[in-house]
Amino acid sequence: MLNHRQFIGMSCLVFLLISGCGNKTEHTGATSANTIRTAVATAAIRQEPLNYEATGTIAAQTSSTLSSKIMGVVRQVHVREGDRVKKGQVLVDIDPRQVNAQYQQAQAALSEAQRGESAALSSRDAARASATLAKATYDRYVNLMKNESASRQEFDEVTSRFRQAEAALAQSQAMTEVSRSRIRQAQAAVAGASVSEKDSRILAPYDGVIIAKMADPGSLAAPGAPMLKMDGAGSLRADTIVPENMIQSIAPGQSMAVAIPAAGIVVTGSVQAIIPAADPASRTFTVQIGIPKQPEIHPGMFCRVTISQGSQGKYLIPQTAILHQGQLTGIFLIDSDQRARFRLLRTGASFGNRVEILSGIHTGERYVVQPPPNLTDGDRVEVPS
Numbered sequence: 001m002l003n004h005r006q007f008i009g010m011s012c013l014v015f016l017l018i019s020g021c022g023n024k025t026e027h028t029g030a031t032s033a034n035t036i037r038t039a040v041a042t043a044a045i046r047q048e049p050l051n052y053e054a055t056g057t058i059a060a061q062t063s064s065t066l067s068s069k070i071m072g073v074v075r076q077v078h079v080r081e082g083d084r085v086k087k088g089q090v091l092v093d094i095d096p097r098q099v100n101a102q103y104q105q106a107q108a109a110l111s112e113a114q115r116g117e118s119a120a121l122s123s124r125d126a127a128r129a130s131a132t133l134a135k136a137t138y139d140r141y142v143n144l145m146k147n148e149s150a151s152r153q154e155f156d157e158v159t160s161r162f163r164q165a166e167a168a169l170a171q172s173q174a175m176t177e178v179s180r181s182r183i184r185q186a187q188a189a190v191a192g193a194s195v196s197e198k199d200s201r202i203l204a205p206y207d208g209v210i211i212a213k214m215a216d217p218g219s220l221a222a223p224g225a226p227m228l229k230m231d232g233a234g235s236l237r238a239d240t241i242v243p244e245n246m247i248q249s250i251a252p253g254q255s256m257a258v259a260i261p262a263a264g265i266v267v268t269g270s271v272q273a274i275i276p277a278a279d280p281a282s283r284t285f286t287v288q289i290g291i292p293k294q295p296e297i298h299p300g301m302f303c304r305v306t307i308s309q310g311s312q313g314k315y316l317i318p319q320t321a322i323l324h325q326g327q328l329t330g331i332f333l334i335d336s337d338q339r340a341r342f343r344l345l346r347t348g349a350s351f352g353n354r355v356e357i358l359s360g361i362h363t364g365e366r367y368v369v370q371p372p373p374n375l376t377d378g379d380r381v382e383v384p385s
Contacts (some may be wrong), residue, residue, distance in 0.1 A: 020273060034379040039369040040334055041321075043361045046314040048351065051306050054078050054287075056240030058260065058301040061290070062206065062232030068094060068221035069199040077227075081213055084233070085204040088330075091228060096200035103190070110186035117179035124172035127165070134165035171180040199273040211299070231299055238289040240305045244278055246283045249309055256289055256305040263296035268304075273314060284335050314348075315357040320370040322347065331361065342370060342377045 010070045072094040079091050080341075141158045144150035212229035221227065228334070242250065252271050259266045269291035276286050289305060291297070323330050329347055333341040348356035361367070368381065 011271075027282050034374070035382055036372055036375050036379050036383050037338070037382045038372055038375065039364050040383050041160050041317070041369050043365045043367060044314055044316065044358075046365055047311045048314050048316065050309045050312040052241050052242075052246060052309055054240045054305045054307060055279055056238045056258075056289075056303045056305055057238050057289075058297055058299055058303055060208075060231035060299045061235050061237055062203060062208070063231075063299075064169055064208075064230055065226045066091065066202055066228040067207075067226050067231065067364055068092075068202065069223055070094065070221070071223065072096070072200065072221050074215050074217055074219050074221050074227075076217055077213065077215055079210045079213070079228070081210055083210045085208060085210060085230070089204045090201050090202055092202040092215065092221075094200045094202070106186065106189035110190050111185065113182040113186040114177065117176070117183055120172065120176040120179040124169070124176050127169040127172040128212070131162075131169040134162040138162040144334065204225065204230070209233065234293050235289040235293050236297060236299065237272060237307055238291055238303050240287050240289065240303070241282075241284045242307065243288055244283045244285060246307065246309070247274065247278075250274060250287060250307065256308075258289060258291050259306070260297055260301055261302045261304070262301050263294075265294065265296055267291050267294065267297075284372075315361055316351060316354040317357060317361070317367065318369055319350070319353050319355055321367055323371060330370050332375060332377075334366040334368070338380055338382070340371075340375055340377060340379045340381050 042203065075093040075095050077092050078089075079085060085091065115361050138161075141150055141155050145152075145155050163378040172354045210228060210230050213227075214229075215221065215227040249285050250271060252274065254271045255268055256269055256271065258269045271287060272290045273288040275286040275288075287305075317331070322332055323332070323342075328344060330344045333343050335341050344359055345360035346358045348358045350356075
């Protein structure tokens with residue numbers, strides 16, 4: 001480390017060192033006669049992964065809000081928040097009396113429609129018989145008229161009765177079709193009422209866990225009103241937000257590291273879906289990443305997703321090589337005379353126990369890996385064999 005006097009002397013050169021002279025080794029005065037044995041390394045550009053860290057939220061792959069299809073009073077809720085349920089398990093019972101009344105009303109309407117059909121069929125059969133007789137009489141009178149054996153008035157009366165019989169037959173046939181249509185409507189009403197009777201019980205659509213309960217016994221159940229929320233028991237996913245300039249570097253099936261700080265674990269997931277529309281306010285896309293189910297991970301947890309963007313060349317040196325004096329940051333370089341020369345640096349991000357150097361060092365220059373406390377500018381450095 002620099003002693004106080006040397007540090008004051010070097011501070012006078014800060015402006016020159018930080019500006020364009022950062023690539024030159026600066027001397028601080030007379031050459032010291034000390035010889036220090038310490039480890040030395042050579043600066044080189046190394047290709048390091050270029051990653052972007054996005055934040056997100058853990059969510060269940062399958063999530064549902066359960067509601068009633070019928071109107072009725074809730075009789076019993078069989079589950080609470082946190083309960084695990086199986087597919088087909090009864091979750092809520094709704095009072096079925098109103099549904100039963102609708103079913104009985106539909107059955108009565110069906111019976112009435114069936115009786116109406118029977119009457120219409122009888123009327124049709126009678127009309128058909130009358131039409132057959134009227135047609136035979138009409139045919140006979142046609143022959144009689146040809147032989148001039150019947151008067152015009154008699155023929156007109158027979159023709160009129162024939163036309164009336166035909167009209168009555170057509171009407172009875174139409175009434176038969178109407179009665180059959182009413183039967184079909186009544187049968188549909190009965191089937192709907194039968195389904196509604198089953199809808200008086202809300203069943204679990206799949207294996208999962210109840211995460212919210214919005215109904216209690218005595219409350220009114222209405223179609224579409226949420227009563228329970230549940231998540232599936234299968235795998236999970238991480239929903240993360242990425243800026244629009246990165247969406248081209250993400251593809252379905254791409255592997256990504258997902259860190260869950262609260263659980264203290266990192267898992268590997270794969271991109272399942274990219275929501276194709278961006279948020280117009282933030283210009284971001286939602287990316288869904290499937291992750292394996294683990295007991296420590298729960299829906300709603302915060303997560304960080306590491307998105308790889310290739311690699312980038314960087315100067316990375318150990319933290320131990322960097323010296324800090326107030327607001328100044330520097331390093332001991334080894335010149336051609338094997339002497340230590342202090343140079344100011346501009347540092348960037350940290351990567352574990354290494355620091356990125358933005359300026360102040362060049363490829364091939366040697367530096368002291370871990371400067372001893374008694375190392376000063378100008379000391380001769382001897383590298384241990």
